[in-house]
Amino acid sequence: MLVHRKSHIFQKPQKSWHQLTKILPTSAKQIDSLRCSPKYTLTPLIGPLKTPSARQNFDNFHKRIDNSRCFQKRVLMPVKILMPALSPTMKEGTLAKWLVSEGEKIEAGQVIAEIETDKATMEFEAVDEGVLGKILIHAKTAGVKVNEPIAILLDDGEGERELEEFLSITDKPTITDNKAETPNEDKIKSNPSSLPCEKQQDRIAATPLARKIASINSIDLSLIGSGSGPNGRIVKNDLLKLLDSAPQVEMPGHYTETSIPISPMRRVIAQRLVESKQNVPHFYLSVTCYLQHLLSAKKKFYDCLETKVTVNDFVIKACAFALDKNPAMNVSWEGEFIRQNQTIDISVAVAIPDGLITPIIFSADKLSLSSISDKVRELVDKAKMGRLQPREFQGGSFTVSNLGMYGIDEFTAIINPPQAAILAVGAARKVPTVSGDAIVVSDVVTLTLSCDHRVIDGALAARFMQSLKKAIEDPVIML
The missing domain is CATH 4.10.320.10 (E3-binding domain)
Structure with missing residues (x-):
């Protein structure tokens, strides 16, 4: 916002217009000096510009003002702080906590609030410095739409008057033509x-x-x-x-119910899974793997290296091995084209109180088993505390979902678009098997692969499961 033409001018006290025109600066640098000088103040120009020379001098002065970088700075005016979009799928969120109070000065880059997105609780940083003038959306408010104003930021020098003026302007309702909707008073x-x-x-x-x-x-x-x-x-x-004459309806039995608000995360999970089931043609393959050698290797890891690894860590490593052997499985459906992923990034499904999140083990094929184990523990802890960053859960090319710890023998999982496959891991269990002419007790696990038939054919999925079974039953080949 620039100085209004022919209405105001930077004027030195006790100087006439004729005297002022003689000392007009001739460059943007000089105008900057004039603007910042305490000797000049912004006062109304008294009297019309009657002579052509006076008007010409004024116009030349104003052109130099327009070109000055000093006058291109933001005019003091409150600014709305808007609800940010902290993930690609976020349409609304919960303002979990304010970390600053009204009247408190904030700096650019300072964390001012915590926002619960559809995936996790994330920190919201200020993009500009100033004073938090007014909080519009209070803490623990759910369903706040992206780009909805949540607070007002004041600049230095602004106060209650500027805030009230700003709110009075922004709160005015939009005038619309409601004549068609207004009932006729005579008819009423x-x-x-x-x-x-x-x-x-x-x-x-x-x-x-x-x-x-x-x-x-x-x-x-x-x-x-x-x-x-x-x-x-x-x-x-x-x-x-x-009321007494109204027929009494006999209730079949006493019951109570509670309406539970839908969290942003649960809403997005519901939308994505419905979309996946309706639009993605799933097909499923299952295989049972013997765990004798895997459990033996797991024990040796702990005895020799004092490294505690889990069956799920072996499964993640085996999936990376099988994807490397069958790169056509490492794809994503993008609607207009099929993306061939160049890295093997495996998402791991983690249950959290409000739903499910899938942090990613990046380049899992290049990590050792112990590194995968450490990374999984780190990501699971961050997920349960709601501290995952977007880059840690957005993307991935293949997902592993394990319900074995709940005693589930086998299950089928829903594909997480745009990924093309997900592996469901059941519980390790003992079953009777035939070994030669004898019946022995063996440790086994059932793995079920869900595939997107638009990009993965049955034969390809079968070859992937063969590679996966070999790696599980003989883990030495992948270590």
């Missing part, structure tokens, strides 16, 4: 039934107690007609008689 007067229900109820003669009983029981007083009170006034007894 001639036809009382066209009035809203509340207006009709107000015109019915009834005692305040009768109105309250009618409101609680959703009774339309206009249907009662004349009451038993003076001049046909509806009284309490009229309502009680009406």
Whole structure:
């Protein structure tokens, strides 16, 4: 916002317009010096610019002002702080906590709030410095739309007056043409039934107690007609008689229910899984793997290296091995094309109180088993505390979902678009098997692969499962 033309000018006190034109600066640098000098103040220009030379001098001065970088700085004005979009799928979120208070000075890059997105709780940093003038959305408010104003940022020198003026301007309702929706007053007067229900109820003669009983029981007083009170006034007894005469509905049994608000994360999970099931043609392959050698290697890791690894860590490593052997499985459906992923980034499904999140083990094929184990533990801890960063859970080319710790023998999982496959891991269990002519007890696990048939054919998925089974049953080949 620049100085209004022909209405204001930087003027030195006790200097006439004629004197001022003689000392006009001739460069942007000089204008900057003039602007910042305490000797000059912004005052109304007294008297019209009558002579052509005066008007020409004023215009030249104003052109130099327009080109000055000093006048291109932001004019003091409050700024709205908007709800940020902290993930590609985020449409709304929960303002979990404010970390600054009204009136507190904040710096650019300072964390001012915590936002619960559809994936995790994330920190929100200020992009500009100033003073937090007013909080518009308070902490623990859910369903805040992206780009909705959540606070007002004041600049240095601004106060309550500027804040009130700003709010009065921004809060003014938009004027729209409502003539088509406005009822004709003459028609309303001639036809009382066209009035809203509340207006009709107000015109019915009834005692305040009768109105309250009618409101609680959703009774339309206009249907009662004349009451038993003076001049046909509806009284309490009229309502009680009406309620007593109503047929009683016998309830099948006493029960209670509670409405649970839908969190942003749960809403997005629901939308994505419905989209996946409706649009992605799933097919499934299952295989049972023997765990004798894997469990032996797991014990040696702990005994020799004092490294605690889990069966799931072996499965993640085996998936990376199988994807490397079958790169056509490492793809994503993008609608108009198929993306061939160049790195093997495996997402690991983690259950958290509000839903499910899938942190990523990047370049899993290049990591050792112990590195995968350490990374999984780190990501699981961060996920449960809601401290994952977007780069740690957005993307991935293949997902592993394990419910074995809950004693689930086998299950099928829903693909996480745009990925093309997900592996469901069941519990390690003992089963009787035939070894030669003898029946022995063996440790086994059932793995079920869900595939997107648009990009993965049955034969390709079968070859992947063969490679996966070999790596699980003989882990030496992948270590």
